[in-house]
Amino acid sequence: MKKVRLSMVASLLLGLYASLCGMAAQASPPLVLLPETSYFSIAQYVDVLEDPNGTLTIQDVSGAAHRDDFHPAFPQGNTQLHNDINFGHSASSYWLRLAVDSREALTHRMLFEVAFSSLDHVSFYTSAANGWQRLDAGDLVPFAERPVAHRNFVFPLMLSAGQQMLYLRVQSSGTLTIPLHLWEENDFDNYNHETYAVLALYFGIWLGLMLYNLLLYFSLRERVYLVYVGFVASLAVGLMTLSGLGNQFLWPNWPAWGNAALPVGFAAAGAFGIQFTRLFLDTKKNTPRHDLALQGLLAFFLLTLLACAALPYRWGALAVSALGVITPLAVISSGIVCLRKGHPGAHYFLLAWTLLMVGVSIMGVRNMGWVPTNFFTLYGIQIGSVLEMLLLSFALADRIQILRREKDVAQNDAIHAIGHRLKSVINTIPDYIFYKDRDGRFLGCNKAFESLLGRSESELIGKTIYDFFPEERARYFSSQDKQAMAGKAPHRYEEWMPAADGRNIFLEMIKTPLFGTKGELLGLIGVGRDITERQRNAEQERTRNMIFELLAKGGELPEVLLQVVRTVENVRSDLLCSILLLDDAGKHLLLGAAPSLPDAYNRAVHDLPIGDGVGSCGTAVFRGERVIVEDIYKHPYWIPFTEILALAKQGGLVSCWSEPIRSSNGKILGTFAIYQGQPGVPNASDIEMIQQAANLASIAIEHKRAENLIWHQANYDSVTHLPNRRLFHDRLEQEMHKTHRINQALALLFIDLDRFKEVNDTLGHDVGDLLLVEAARRISACVRDSDTVARIGGDEFTVILSQLEGVHRVEPIAEQIIETLAMPFQLGDESIYMSASLGITLYPNDAVTVEDLLKNADQAMYVAKSRGRNGFSYFTSAMQEHAQSRLRLIKDMRGALSAKQFRVYFQPIIDLRSGEIFKAEALIRWQHPQRGLVNPLEFIPLAEETGLIVDIGDWVFHEAAEWMRRWHTQGYSCKQVSVNKSPNQFLRDEKNEGWVAHLRKIGLPGECMVIEITEGLLLDARAEVTQSLLNFRDAGIQVALDDFGTGYSSLSYLKKFDIDYLKIDRSFVRDLASDPNDLALSEAIIVMAHKLGLKVVAEGVETIEQRNILLSAGCDYAQGYLYAKPIPAEEFDALLAGGKLFV
Incomplete structure (x- = not known):
């Protein structure tokens, strides 16, 4: 019954469609333009003249010779107003004439539209003052050359009052369908926008259909969907061409392809459509005869598709049109046969393809010129394709459901069959x-x-x-x-x-x-x-081994407890665990490990007091027994703790079981707690697991506490809990090593409580111990957290003041310690007045070993005690003398330059391979009239502080440059002289360019001079520093980095500032033969420098063994006492003149 109804509907649609296609338009004489009319369908006003040879011109057809050869495009009396002119496939050219009668001159532009986009050549003629004006268009003309940019052929027209004649010449190798319209420009634009919107929707639906079926193909992997995508895509190409959108948007500059796209697109669509029919209806199985016919049609379509590339457009279009008439018969008849045989999708298929093929057939017979052209015959294939698309979408969706049902039934049947056979076995x-x-x-x-x-x-x-x-x-x-x-x-x-x-x-x-x-x-x-038992045994053994391994490696207690908790949580992912430790006073629980509990909750239970009824954990520790709370929100142990309950609720915690952690002798150490996100109690296996975890936690806690106790007893004083002599020695060694590396100062204070023995003997050892504890507290309060206060025996304390920026910071600390210890000690009922004697020694000024420093500080303390106690003393009077000497030295230095007391010395720098003196470093000496030669380490820092370094530095550079000019002129082996320039010189010297100017003045090449700078300067990003270095580089002056590796990480600046030499600091060279670390660092510096294209100079070379090691490591140059001490310029000049080699 359903199939009969569908057949009746299809017949009704076909009858209605055929009657609409037969409508014809009535022709009439000249077109009269009325001002209120903005659109005219003008086919019935047109006269036609066929030009078989295509030789007539506008002058011919507008002249008297052919004027009467025109005939109406439609018979007189035709009342169908929307017929379009259609000549079918014709090789002739056609002239169309239209008489337009305008009652008045039009002030706006009109548009003459030929609404068929597949015409090869279209020429439009309007009368002009000097003859005829011609406008050309056509699908073989590039789109950019059309008079109006439109998918159809549109010509602008201005009409004056009276009657005017318009001519149109049309020629095409395809079908000659000529829909003609005359528009007022604004109305044409409005209609055009609506049309483009409809076309965009139409082709958007096609695109959606393609994507939908493509997704179905990738999902189901059935070829029918992919073939249908090919059909839709090919048909879309043909329809895009037919609508003119292809020429306008896709290939506007390729008119030849636009001409071929129509038959190619429809031929490919036909081939894909035939193949889709075969696959969808399974014609090979359901109707073999029709399948053979479809295969034949498929072959014809493929041959036509290939022929379209070689044959003229006209023949390809004719072949596609002919096949378009034949194909519906084969496809629809196949659908009818499959419908009778009960194919589940045939009814949708038959109706959908009937409508599409009717549209295709209508297009074909219209192209052949067998039916008139109107809206339905012009857009038949578009209308049919839309209906086909909707119906076939239902068919494809229905196909998916059918296949799914069939597969589900087959799958369930197969599984049930397997199940019945296995049932008795399993x-x-x-x-x-x-x-x-x-x-x-x-x-x-x-x-x-x-x-x-x-x-x-x-x-x-x-x-x-x-x-x-x-x-x-x-x-x-x-x-x-x-x-x-x-x-x-x-x-x-x-x-x-x-x-x-x-x-x-x-x-x-x-x-x-x-x-x-x-x-x-x-x-x-x-x-x-x-395998529960096997797994638990293995997990317990693995966890135990892991805990012991962590303990053996010195792992911290939180790390070990965290591992215990993680083990339980890994076994039971629905549990959250916590370990709380009982504090030393046995009154509060402290957080040990709870990685999965919320932080806010952990903070709330930290420092929780223990007691009967204080939650699960507080109660378990207080009672020393397991406490199980199934629901914490209903239990009296928890209800009083509203804040903790609120945080527990936020974290999703509901039940809590707490197991006491006991030591080996039964003492409570803490509790192991387990939380669940739902009400519940532990089963036997849960309780066993909790007990095992608590035992492991107990082992870890006892082990770490014993380990910490042993270490504390070995390193800390039992009375004051300060570091003892052993830990003090370790700390002092560490600080000395660090101080050596960072080139800072360290002070050691030795403190002895005056007359402590009298107090201890008089008031007893208990009071004496209290006095020591209070003294330790006061001393510690006077120093930084980074400093070390130790008790090394009896009433003796030491203080390590490390990383001092200057020794001047020591004295205020010493004074504060003296003052605080002089304040009365209130010990019980006793007020005791004490004083202290304090000795100070400095590293590395006074000593370089722990023993020597301690001895020096002890001696200085006794000096302070001998001076009356309650005071301090330095190991020597060097600091007091130094302060006075410093003032005198600054005063004398201010006049030393003008008094010509400074001398320039040179120390040779040797090429390690040749042994020649390749370079020299210029050094300054001060010949003081009373003190003799003053060590540069004494006066150079003072010169930098006072700013005298600028003038002194200029003097050294000028002197060195003069000597270098002499050696350069004499051709001596010394090619360069290095001059030190400190950061203060860069920042204070406004004459940085003066050195370059001086070299130019004396005619010395910049390559003969080297500026030695420190690493710290490279880290200074100030503009004046950078500019000075760039000025030196531009002048050819090279730069050496002095004392490399001793203070800063400046590797990233080596290339930025174009450094030429690295100088390895003497602190690395000194122990090359005995310290593998110094050797490794030196070799690394050499390799790195050479990779960066830098040369390396080693400072402080004093032995042949050091030289040989450096030579083997690839070092370029060496400088040190092995070759020569710094010597006066005259002596160095003589040394060069002698040409001495150092090998």
Whole structure:
């Protein structure tokens, strides 16, 4: 009955469509333009003249010779106003004439439209003052040359009052359909916008259809959907060409392709459409004869498609039109046969393709010129394709549902068949066995699995894992199912699963995909084995070994406890664990480890008092027994603690079980607590697991406390808890090493409490101990946290003041210690007045070993004590003398330059390979009239502080340059002289360019001079520093980096500032032969420098062994006492003149 109704509907639609196609338009004489009319369909006003040879001109057809040869395009009296002129396929050219009678001159522009985009040549003629004006268009003319940019052929027209003649010449190798319209320009624009919107919607629907079916193909992998995509795409190309959108938007500059796209697109669409019919209806099986016919048509379409590339457009278009008439018969008849045979999608297919093929046929017969052209014949294929698209979408959707139902039925039947055969077998197996379909629905299980879940098989069938487990747990099981079904081999894994009896069992699970006879996936079968006991034993052993390993490696207690907690949480992912430690006073619980609990909750329970009824943990520790709270929001132990309950609620905590942690002798050390996100109590296996975790925590706590106690007793004073002599020695060695590396100062203070023995003997040892404790507290309050205060015996204390920026900071600290110890000590009822004697020694000024420093400080302390106590003394009077000497030295230095007391000395720098004096470093000496030679280390820092360094530096540079000019002129081996320039010189010297100017003045090349700078300068990003270095580089003056590696990490600046030499500091060179670290650092500096293209100079070379090591390492130059001390300029001049080699 359904099929009969569909047939009746189809017949009704076909009859209605045919009657609409037969409508014709009536022709009339001259077109009279009325001002209120903005649109005219003008075919009935047109006269036509055929030009078979295409030789007539506008002058010919407008003249008297051919004027009467025109005939009306339509018979007189035709009342159908919307007919379009159609000559079918014709090789002739046609002239169309239109008489326009305008009652008045039009002030606005009109547009003359030929509304068919597939015409090769169109010429439009209007009368002009000097003859005829011609405008050309056509689909063989580049789109940019059209008079109006439009998908059809549109010509602008201005009309004056009276009658005017318009001529149109049309020629095309395809069908000659000529719809003619005359528009007022504004109305044409409005109509045009509407038309483009409709076309955009139309082709958008086609694009959506292609994408939809392409997605179906990738999802189902059925070729029919891909073929249909090809059909839709090919038909879209033809329709885009037919509508003119192709020429306008896709290939505006390729008119030849635009001419061929129409037959190519429709030929390809026909081929894909035939193949789609064969696949969709399965004609090879359902109607073999029709299948042979369809194969023949497919071959003709493919031949036509190939021929379109070689044959003229006209023949290709004729062939496609002819095939378009024949194809519906074969396709529709195939659909009818399949419908009779009960094909499930044939009714949709038949109706859809009937409508499309009617549209294609109408286009074909219209192209042949057998029916008149109107809206329905012009747009028949578009109308048919829209209807086809909608109906065929239903057919494809219906096809998916049918295939899915068939596959589901087959799948379930196959699985049920397997299930019945296995049922009797699997029920006898103790392992847990179940099987599911590919959507995760249970299809059956054995008796063991029923007892595991506490559900009968009938309750399981048809349900999924989500019906029996919380969502997070079910998601995990489901992911394992999918992983198993994604592969071919069995999927093995292990997992904890809650059993119906409350136990948590550890399963070894094997899930194997099940496939049908054709290789299609049906589902899976799962087999689980209980290995709980084996797993717990292995986990306990692994955790115990891990804890002992951490303890053996010196791991900190929080790290060890964290591992214990993580172990339990890994075994049971639904549990959150916490370890709280009882404080030394035995009154409060302190957080030990709780990585998974909220931070706010951990902060709230930290420092929680213990007591009966103080939560689960406080009660467990107070009573020394396990406390289990099933629901903390209802239990009296928890209700008073509203703040903690609120934080617990935020963290999703509901139940809490707490197990006391006991030492080996039964003392309570803390508690191991477990939280759950739901009400509950532990089962036997849970309690066993908690006890094992508490035992491991106990081992860790006792071990670390014993270890800490032993270390503390070995390194700290038992009375004052300050570092003892042993730890003091270690700290002092560390600070000395650090001070040496960073080139700063260190002070050691030795403090002795005056007359302490009298107090200790008089008031007793207890009071003496209290006095020592208070003295230790006062001394510690006077120094920084980074400093070290130690008690090394009796009433003797030491203080290490490290990383001092200057020794001047020592004295205020010493004074503060003296003052604070002189204040009265209130010890019980006794007020005791004490004083202290303090000795100070400095590193490295006074000594370089721990023993010597301690001895020096002790001696200085006795000096202070001998001076009357309650004071301090330096190891020597060097600091007092230094301060006075400093003032005198600054005063004398101010006049030393003008008094010519400075001398320039040179120290040779030797080429290690040749032994020649290749360079020299210029050094300054001060010949003081009273003191003799003053060490530069004494006066250079003062010169920098006072700013005299600028003038002194200029003097050294000028002197060195003069000597270098002499050696350069004499051709001596010394090629360069190095001059030191400190950061203060760069920042204070406004004459940085003066050095370059001086070299130019004396005619000395810049390459003869080297400026030595420190690493710290490279870190100074000030503009004047950078500019000075750039000025030196531009003048050819090279730059050497002095004391490299001793203070700053300046490697990133080496290339930025174009450094030429690195000078290895003497501190690395000194112990080359004995210290592997210094050797490694020196070799690394040399390799790095050479990689960067830099030369290396080693300072402080004093032995042949050092020289040989440096030479083997690839060092370029050496400087040191092995070769020569710094010597006066005259002596160095003589040395060069002698040409001495150092080998």
